[in-house]
Amino acid sequence: MIMDLIKERALEKSPFCVGLDLIMDQIPTEITKGFEKKSDMLFAYAKEAIDISREYAACYKVQIACYEAEGLDGMKAYSDILSYIRSLDEIVIGDVKRGDIGSTAGLYAKGHFTGDFESDIVTLSPYMGKDAISPYFKYFEKGKGAFVLGKTSNEGSLDFQDLRIGNETLYERVLNKIKEWSKELDVQSEYSPIGAVVGVNEAKELKRLKETTKGIYLLIPGYGAQGASIEDIRELIYENKNGVVNVSRGYTAGLSDSSDFRKELKERAQRLSKELIGCIK
Numbered sequence: 001m002i003m004d005l006i007k008e009r010a011l012e013k014s015p016f017c018v019g020l021d022l023i024m025d026q027i028p029t030e031i032t033k034g035f036e037k038k039s040d041m042l043f044a045y046a047k048e049a050i051d052i053s054r055e056y057a058a059c060y061k062v063q064i065a066c067y068e069a070e071g072l073d074g075m076k077a078y079s080d081i082l083s084y085i086r087s088l089d090e091i092v093i094g095d096v097k098r099g100d101i102g103s104t105a106g107l108y109a110k111g112h113f114t115g116d117f118e119s120d121i122v123t124l125s126p127y128m129g130k131d132a133i134s135p136y137f138k139y140f141e142k143g144k145g146a147f148v149l150g151k152t153s154n155e156g157s158l159d160f161q162d163l164r165i166g167n168e169t170l171y172e173r174v175l176n177k178i179k180e181w182s183k184e185l186d187v188q189s190e191y192s193p194i195g196a197v198v199g200v201n202e203a204k205e206l207k208r209l210k211e212t213t214k215g216i217y218l219l220i221p222g223y224g225a226q227g228a229s230i231e232d233i234r235e236l237i238y239e240n241k242n243g244v245v246n247v248s249r250g251y252t253a254g255l256s257d258s259s260d261f262r263k264e265l266k267e268r269a270q271r272l273s274k275e276l277i278g279c280i281k
């Protein structure tokens with residue numbers, strides 16, 4: 001199943017999940033000068049970032065907002081980037097954070113697990129409950145997966161996710177629900193196709209978080225630009241080796257305008273993967 005495959009790649013290469021949050025005005029001139037259309041510029045930049053990081057990365061995460069912000073041109077690039085990553089037999093996460101009533105969720109599932117915007121895994125919001133998640137289940141049987149927002153990396157995660165409901169916090173309730181839903185799927189592998197997004201930035205009790213996330217495969221954002229500590233990430237996943245760490249701006253933002261950007265991408269990919277390998281080995 002898909003989460004076992006990510007784990008395999010993380011152990012083989014590193015738990016670096018390359019975040020492709022590409023912003024138009026940060027694309028090196030070295031690239032933009034060769035194209036007229038925004039879609040071609042975005043794709044060309046993504047291709048460089050993918051090709052350079054491939055030997056170090058467990059998977060890729062493409063943030064749909066970056067492409068939606070550029071309209072149809074951006075969405076063409078989003079589609080091209082997803083299919084390029086899939087054509088390389090690499091794993092791609094569509095960071096779309098969907099969550100809506102069942103009938104609508106079914107359409108989102110079709111839209112992001114088949115056709116022009118097909119990814120291997122999507123990110124989902126659990127706020128609307130099980131019927132907003134279950135329409136994705138039939139795609140899990142075909143090898144797809146989802147990372148459901150558990151404890152997010154932003155400061156605002158404290159507003160609702162840390163609220164207590166009896167003996168647990170709201171995010172712990174979500175993580176326990178993920179385990180419950182996973183049991184309903186006929187999972188023959190170590191990890192269920194339902195994983196969780198868990199950031200350590202605002203996590204107060206890492207020991208508890210580690211306990212609750214045991215048995216769930218994790219997508220961990222917040223390292224790099226958001227300042228999550230590598231020690232905390234290590235504490236969370238070292239024993240169970242159950243997570244990949246997303247770095248977006250820390251890999252692709254603020255590069256040189258000249259052809260030096262390729263050297264910089266390579267150095268960053270090497271450094272990040274080396275740092276992150278220490279979280280699981």
Ligand SMILES: O=c1ccn([C@@H]2O[C@H](COP(=O)(O)O)[C@@H](O)[C@H]2O)c(=O)[nH]1
Pocket residue numbers: 019021063095151152153154197199221222223224225226246247248249250
């Ligand atoms: O809790 C969350 C959930 C998702 N994200 C997303 O991850 C990347 C992080 O980008 P960086 O540049 O590495 O900070 C971005 O796409 C977010 O939307 C998150 O940060 N936290």
